[in-house]
Structures are given as structure tokens and as C-alpha cells.
Amino acid sequence: MERLESDILILGAGGAGLCAALHAADRAPAPRIAVAVKGLLGRAGCTRMVQGGYNAVLAPPDSLEAHFRDTLEGGGWINDQELVWRLVETAPRRLVELENRYGCFFDRTPEGRIHQKPFAGQSHDRTVHKGDLTGIEIMNRLAEQVWTRPAIQVLEEHRAVELLQDDAGRLAGAVLLDLRSGRFVDARARATLLAMGGGPTMYRVIACSADKAADGIALAFRAGAPLRDMEMVQFHPTGLVVPGSLMTGALLEEGLRGAGGRLYNAAGERYMARHDPVRLERSTRDVVARASFLEIVEGRGTAEGGVWLDAAHLGADFVERHFRGMVRRCRDFGFDLARRPVPVMPTAHFLMGGIVVDPDCRAGLEGCFVAGEDAGGVHGANRLGGNGVAESTVFGGIAGDVMADWVIGRPLPAVSERAAAAVVARVTAPLGRGTRDEVAPLRRRLRDLMWDEVGLVRTEAGLEAARGELDELAARLDRIAVPGGPEYNLAWQAWLDTRSQTLAARLIARSALERRESRGSHHRADHPARDDARGLVAVHVGRRADGIAVWTVPVALTRARPSAPATPAAVEVGD
């Protein structure tokens, strides 16, 4: 097995991983940094897919306090308030840095100021963007910058399969798999950053990058790090419906609703008037997604199982100018977004839950740092649009700074080579083994089960049934055979993906059973009301000898307290 030694090992190269690498490389003295990414640098993950934009407070009448409060209201008040404050106070600085230091250029108003557009759940227009393809601008510039820093070694198509720990549990790096050659790398480091981007890819319909498999969640859990809010899975309301195509679930961005796009059921009824008469389509994602889901399952959807998103009344010129990417995407599938309604449905989009961290990105294991979607606590029960890429770049940068200082003078934790060899033996076990099970049907069952029983509307009975079946799926995966050898073996990669997704799914189902109320994206049909007397807690999960330990931790209301629950603030934007 090849051996690689660095000061800092970064797993994942989205907004979080790349900002961490750049910040660490620009500290003095510059540490040696290795970035391992499952795909190609700048091309993999969800940051590149960011459409709508980046939330940052730039000028009055907006304020840090307003951004802070909007994020807590959106998150159902179970967010970690210290993380939220760190996010909102750092986001303006990071945005300026993206332009002035790394070379991004965002859209301007006619007066030359950075343009900010309305997004749902915000009390001011706050979302900075580059048309409706903001992520491509950010990722291209960050990746270019990374290639120019000699301190950063990039390992493309290298997948982290397990974390390495010494006897005291300290993190010492990870075992990587080179996807092309099938060879393993024993990658040792003083500090390791998990930035693998979470990802609810264990659901039937998804918006996020299919290269993500919740690996960061699975690796952290197996290493013994506690996680929180895993029941909080965000479904975006407007995923395209393209019958018979894997493109079903691909996103139409929130700015369309912010600009006045309307939702109709098959009977032509603007149903958001029943579900949120004040905010209508500009209600938060959890509310709109659930409303659309209920329209569909209660029989008021289209024949293909969707509802209609209509932007035609905004004017074809306006839609074509402001939503070029969306118009093009719809046209590829025969839809004319600028002139006619387009069929949409909810789509699994984002994991609010993740690894417990402090505002300096430290996780509960020494030497382990986490940033971006792998971390929990920033978004609480529901992420506001525009806060995701802000989170990954803000906390990625913080992690880079903190790790670069932290590694100075620290020894590498001692781990025997046998530990890495044991990992290799575990993950190669299915190659050439003989059983009748195959990965594909198990993965299909996982996705259907999660969609039907652990999706937008949940019940105790459904969650209990899912819990039992998920345990069985996990056991079957452990016995399964995968044909072929280790070189570029997609079936084996699918097995590794499904293994991580099934473990993350078990954490989601277990946490969802624990939260006996409805809040944000977590809706229990058997407990439909929000219960602030018992629900202002974070559900935590962690590893224990016989499986999953679950416990609750009261939310520390360190900076603000909830006002009257569920009082939606009117959004002051033109229709």
C-alpha cells in the first residue's frame, strides 16, 4: 500500500474543501496539504451545482441581526446559535474575498453595486449571484487558485474509505482508494478535514450530485464522532419531472419563486394559498415541499406525479434574461419555462444534520475537523436557500486557518500499518465472494424505503418498519458479492456508496423516531404540531457496541429566543 504523509489531509473538494486548502496554504508557515476528491477537482460535488446564490449582508437596511434571526426562524430554532452567528458575521468578508482574492465576479446593479435577489424566508434581498449558475463561477475560480499553490497536493479520483485512528481515538488520516487503479493509499496527517458534502442520495428522487454518498457521515460515525439533527433532511420543492429519466429531481432554483413564480395543482388551483396564505410560494422550502407532496399524494397532481411551476406571467424576456440556466435545462427536456408551466415535484436536496462541531470546525475527536454539509447545527430543522454555499466557504476557510495553526509542532499520531491493512481487508471483502444478492436491487429498495417511509411525511409505524428493514439491508450488504477486480470497478463503488448511504439512512430513521413532533423539514403525521416545550432539543446519535446510541441535548439559546412559534414574517418583495 502506498504511504502518503502530510500535515493536513482534506477529504472532499467542494466549496468547503477548496476554501480550507487555500486558507491553510496561505498561512505562514505553510503546512503540507493533501486534498483527496472522489471526482475531478472543481467538477465534483454540489457547490458547482449552486444556482441561486450566496447569502451575505452587504448594506442597510439589511443587518447581521436580521440574517441571524431569519436563519433561526427558518431552522425552527434548533440551530446552534454560535455557529449561525459565525456564519452571518463571516459571510460578507468571505464574499469579498471570493471576488478580490480569488477572482469571482458576481452580478451588478446598474449602479455597479453587487446585486442581491430575494430568496424564501428572508426579510431582505440578500442573495448574491452570478445569473443562475453561481456555483460554476465559484468552483472554477477556487480550483484555479488551488492549482497555483505548490503546498497543495491534489489526489483526484481518490475516495476516502475509512478514517485512521490511534489507540486513544485520535485521528491520524484516512485510507484512500484510487478509483482507477484500485490501489489503496495509507494517507497520514496531523489534522484531517471531513468536507465530503453529506448528501441525501439515499432517496428515490434527488437534486444533489450523485457522486456523494454520505461518506463523511458514515466515516465519522464509525470513528465514534457524535452527529446531530440527522432527522432533518431538506426536500426542495421544485425538482423537474422528466418521466422515465434520471434527470427527474434536477433542480429549478428558488429564485424563480422569489421572483414571483407560482405553483398550481392539476385542477389549476394555486394551492399555496391553502398551505401558507401569507407567504404563498415564498414560504420556506419545508412548507412548500410538503404542500406539493400532499397535493400529489392526495390525488391533485399531474398524471406524471407532479405539480405545475408557472413563471410565464413574469414575461418571457424577464425569465430568459434572469434564469438562463433554468430555461436551457427545461428546453433540453422539451419544456418552455419562459412561456408555459413546467412539471415539478419535491426532490431530496440537502442534509441539515451532520457531525457535531464547534465554531472553529472541531469535531468530537482530536485531530478531526469538519466543514460544509458534513457538519450539523448551522441550519437546524431547515436550511434557507443561499445559506449552503455561504456555510461551506465560510467554515471551509475557518477550518483551513484553524488547522494550519493547530498542526504546528504536533506529532503524527502513531497508527500501526496493520490498522490500514484491516481497513483494506474489510472493503475488499465483497470482491470475488459468492452470494446471490446484488447491489442494484438493494440500492433501489433503500431509495424507495427512504422516500416512502422516511421522507416528507413520517409516522411512528412507517419509521419503525423502515428501521427494521434498514438493519436487514445493512446486514445483506455486509454479505454481498461484487463481480470483478479492484480496477475501475463501478459495481464495487456502488457497493461502497450503498454501504455509506444505508448507514446514514439508519441514523436518519432512528433520529426521526426520536423527534415526536413536527418541526421544519421533519413532519410527523402522528405528531403534526411543533412542541416547543419538548422539541427545543437537538437529537444526537453516536456509535455504541450494539449499534446506534440516541440522546437529546437542549438547544442553548445563547443569543436569541423564539418569538411566537410559526408566525410567518411577510416577505416584502414584488410579485
Ligand SMILES: Cc1cc2nc3c(=O)[nH]c(=O)nc-3n(C[C@H](O)[C@H](O)[C@H](O)COP(=O)(O)OP(=O)(O)OC[C@H]3O[C@@H](n4cnc5c(N)ncnc54)[C@H](O)[C@@H]3O)c2cc1C
Ligand atoms: C442543485 C443544487 C443547487 C444548489 N443551490 C444552492 C444555492 O443556490 N445556494 C446555496 O447556498 N446552496 C445551494 N446548494 C447547496 C450547496 O451546494 C451546498 O450547501 C454546498 O455546496 C456544500 O458544499 P460542500 O463543500 O460541503 O460539499 P460539496 O460541494 O458537495 O463537495 C463535496 C466534495 O466531497 C467529495 N467527496 C464525497 N465523498 C468523498 C469521499 N469518500 N472521498 C473523497 N471525496 C469525497 C465530492 O466529490 C466533492 O468534491 C445547492 C445544491 C444543489 C444540489
